[in-house]
Each structure stands twice: as structure tokens, then as C-alpha cells.
Amino acid sequence: MKISLKSKKIKNGKLSLFLEFYKGHYIDKNGINKYDRDFEYLKLYPLQDPSTSDEKRKNKETYELAEKILSIRKAEFYQGKFKLRNDKKGKITFMDYYKRLKEERFEAKANYGNWDAAQKHIEKYCPPHKQLKDIDIEFVKGFKTYLNNKAKTKSDTPLSQNSKYTYFNKFKAALREAYTENFLGENVLRSVKGFEQGESTREYLTYSELQALTKAECKYPMLKNAFIFSCLTGLRWSDIDKLRWSEVRDEDTGSRVIFRQKKTDGLEYLYVSEQSRKLLGKRTNESDRVFRGLKYGAVYNTEILRWCMKAGITKHITFHSARHTNAVLLLENGADIYTVSKRLGHREIRTTEIYTKIIDEKMKEAANLIPELNLEIY
Structure with missing residues (x-):
């Protein structure tokens, strides 16, 4: 039997590596010559045409791992053929094995x-x-x-x-x-x-703090609109940053954003309120970014803190705090946890349950259960 490393083209400019176990050929009942082959797909996917040094390095590591697996399969074959003890399976390095599993996750x-x-x-x-x-x-x-x-x-x-x-x-x-x-x-x-x-700690804004923030001046109007839009919708920075007009649908029943989450790759259908839609401004070309000029970096992060200080807010607020704010405001205003989980795009509801600790009304009530003392406070 001949064992060979092969590849085939797949989507996204990648190759799929596999082993071919060639056992010869035979004549079937119709007199046709057939190859007797088995295949093992390695779940390794190098790029067809790597261009950067990092891509070339990763390709090299992938092929080295594939060659090592090929060597292991050849050794296993000869061990079986000559009845040798199979003690070589564990001889793959831990780092090679870990990288293989990592690429499967990719x-x-x-x-x-x-x-x-x-x-x-x-x-x-x-x-x-x-x-x-x-x-x-x-x-x-x-x-x-x-x-x-x-x-x-x-x-x-x-x-x-x-x-x-x-x-x-x-x-x-x-x-x-x-x-x-x-x-x-x-x-x-x-x-x-x-x-x-x-x-x-999940830092967030209360309703009154968010109201104060809307009235305060922000040096970058695009940043202000994007941040408040995140507070009202729960969209992550990564999804707001890449949002295109083709993903914004203005329909008879209202507006919604249909997009693929960058973090999870899940397709989301998110209804947005009328005031949220106004923050997006006037529609332009379908391929245009909605928040053109929005950038991630120290300048914008610092401006968020300055903007908050102008509004009298001393919390350490980041852009991600807008997402936390959305979750808290929804739960405080009667949304059920399942709906909030779906709107935030959480895969597991236990991720959303963390926010219930923030708005636990029973805990608030318990804080005031003990009657007031006849107490002089100095």
C-alpha cells in the first residue's frame, strides 16, 4: 500500500490536506478498471497563495504537521504489516498536536x-x-x-x-x-x-447618565452617534465599525439591521428603534460604511472619557460599556432575559444572566427592609 499526502482546493483561497491510501486497482463486475483507495482528511487548511511572512510561516507549520502525520500513518502501517508493537502514537509533539486542534477551531x-x-x-x-x-x-x-x-x-x-x-x-x-x-x-x-x-466588573450607564451624555459635547460627532447607537441597540464596536448601508433595512414595519456578527459569525436580524435609526443619518451608497471615519484607538478612547467628564460621569467608560448599558436598560424596563440574550447575540443565556445581578430588584428591596433607627449621624 502507498500512503501519500495530497491536497484539494476549497473556498476562501485555501487547500484541504488529506492522506490517500492507495491499495492498487481492480476490475469491477462491468469490466472497468477501478482504483482501490481510502482517504483521511487531516482538517488542515493552508493558504493556496500565502503573501505575508506570517501567512508563509503558518503555511510552513501546517505542512510540517501534515508531514509528521503522514510519517505516523506510514509507521502504523508497517507496524501492522510486520506485527510490530505500536508504541509510536504518542511521539507527536504536544505543540504540533495543539496547533492541529487550534486550526480545527479556526x-x-x-x-x-x-x-x-x-x-x-x-x-x-x-x-x-x-x-x-x-x-x-x-x-x-x-x-x-x-x-x-x-x-x-x-x-x-x-x-x-x-x-x-x-x-x-x-x-x-x-x-x-x-x-x-x-x-x-x-x-x-x-x-x-x-x-x-x-x-x-461590567461598567454601564444609568438612564439619567445616558441622558446627560446625549446633551454633553463630544469632540467627534461620529463617535457620539456610534456610542449612543450602541447603547440603544447593544451592537459591539466590531459590528458597528464594519456596518454597511446594505445591512440597514428601512421597512414598512420599522428599521432593522441584518448583519453577520464578527465575533461569532452568526447572522443576526436586529430591529432598531426610530431614534436609533436617526442616529445613522441619511442613506448613501449600499457599499458605504454607515459610520465613516470611525476609528479604534487611544484618541477615541480618551475622548469617550473626556466626554463623560463633561457630562459629570466619573465612571471608567469604554465603548464596550455601551453594550452593557443596553443590556441593563432593557432588563430594567421589562424585557425578558431570553429576548435580551437574542438581541445581544449571546450563544448561551448564562452569559446574559450576569446582568441580572446588576438590576436585581429584590436585592434593592432588601437594602431597605430594616426599619430606620432613631440615629444621630455625626
Whole structure:
């Protein structure tokens, strides 16, 4: 049998790599010569024509991984043919295996960014030639210690609790899958506890603060309109920034935005209020950006803070705070949590449930249950 690495063109300018197991040929019942072949698709997708140095580097890594898988399959064939003991499966390096899983997430659009961010820390901790068969519980504990004590952000600060939680989870997910696929001889995660997820503060504006903000002067009118539009609709910066007029539909029953979320790639149909639509201004060419001139950077981030100070707001407000504001205002004004979850484009309702802590009316009532004391306050 001949085992070869092959490729075929797919959409988005990529190739799909696969192995061909050629077993010869035969004559079928109709007298036609047929090839006897099996295929294994590797779920590796290099670019057909990489142009940047980063694309070329990633292509090289992808092909190197494919060649290593090819070598493993050839070894497995000869082990079976000559009845050799199969002890080579775990000899793939952990980093090669992790990269393969990461690329699968890219094609499935499933949390690729977190897998990529975690990889940068795993590479700093894990020796490049560390093989799956050599991974043990101490290695797993060591990575947890590294995240806790040594790992730093790009700004050279310690990782946040949520970053530790996320990166260690990706690390564990790779090892869990390796164990399932029999690359690992034991479950090295069985006695290692992960990080607790931290609960981050979600800064938002109250209705009165938002009203004050609408009256205050902002140096950049486009930024002001985009921010308030986000407060009223819940759209993320990334979706507002790329919004085109072709995605804005003015219909008999009202206006809505039909767009594909940049973060999740989910197609959304979002009705917007009349005042929200007015913030978009006059329609131009269908291919034009709605908020032309909007840019992400330190200048606009600083202006949001200045704008808030002019409105008498001392909270640390970012553009993402507008999304939090939308969620809180909807819940405070009677929207059910399922509707809010759908409008925000959350995949899981538990993500939306975090906002219920902010507007918990029962907790507000409990604060005033104890009768007032006859108390002199100095």
C-alpha cells in the first residue's frame, strides 16, 4: 500500500490536506478498471497563495504537521504489516498536536482567538520537542504554576484571573482530546484543579447618565452617534465599525439591521428603534460604511472619557460599556432575559444572566427592609 499526502482546493483561497491510501486497482463486475483507495482528511487548511511572512510561516507549520502525520500513518502501517508493537502514537509533539486542534477551531469558527492566545503562553512553558507520551501530571501542574506566577501580558503585567482560567482550559481541552484519541496513556488531568473564573466588573450607564451624555459635547460627532447607537441597540464596536448601508433595512414595519456578527459569525436580524435609526443619518451608497471615519484607538478612547467628564460621569467608560448599558436598560424596563440574550447575540443565556445581578430588584428591596433607627449621624 502507498500512503501519500495530497491536497484539494476549497473556498476562501485555501487547500484541504488529506492522506490517500492507495491499495492498487481492480476490475469491477462491468469490466472497468477501478482504483482501490481510502482517504483521511487531516482538517488542515493552508493558504493556496500565502503573501505575508506570517501567512508563509503558518503555511510552513501546517505542512510540517501534515508531514509528521503522514510519517505516523506510514509507521502504523508497517507496524501492522510486520506485527510490530505500536508504541509510536504518542511521539507527536504536544505543540504540533495543539496547533492541529487550534486550526480545527479556526475552520469551525469556534473560539479560535482564545486558542491562539493560549498557544503563546504554552510555547513559553512547553519545550518544543516535548512529546505527548512524556506528558504527566507534574507537567500539567507546572503549567498552572507558570500561569499563576510567571506569565505576563503584552504590557508586562500579570495575567488576570479570567485569562488564567481561559488559557488553562484550552491547555486542558487539548490534553483531554489527546487522551480520548489514545495519544496519552493516562488521564493526566484527573487530580489537577483548574482556575476559578473571575467575575469582572461590567461598567454601564444609568438612564439619567445616558441622558446627560446625549446633551454633553463630544469632540467627534461620529463617535457620539456610534456610542449612543450602541447603547440603544447593544451592537459591539466590531459590528458597528464594519456596518454597511446594505445591512440597514428601512421597512414598512420599522428599521432593522441584518448583519453577520464578527465575533461569532452568526447572522443576526436586529430591529432598531426610530431614534436609533436617526442616529445613522441619511442613506448613501449600499457599499458605504454607515459610520465613516470611525476609528479604534487611544484618541477615541480618551475622548469617550473626556466626554463623560463633561457630562459629570466619573465612571471608567469604554465603548464596550455601551453594550452593557443596553443590556441593563432593557432588563430594567421589562424585557425578558431570553429576548435580551437574542438581541445581544449571546450563544448561551448564562452569559446574559450576569446582568441580572446588576438590576436585581429584590436585592434593592432588601437594602431597605430594616426599619430606620432613631440615629444621630455625626
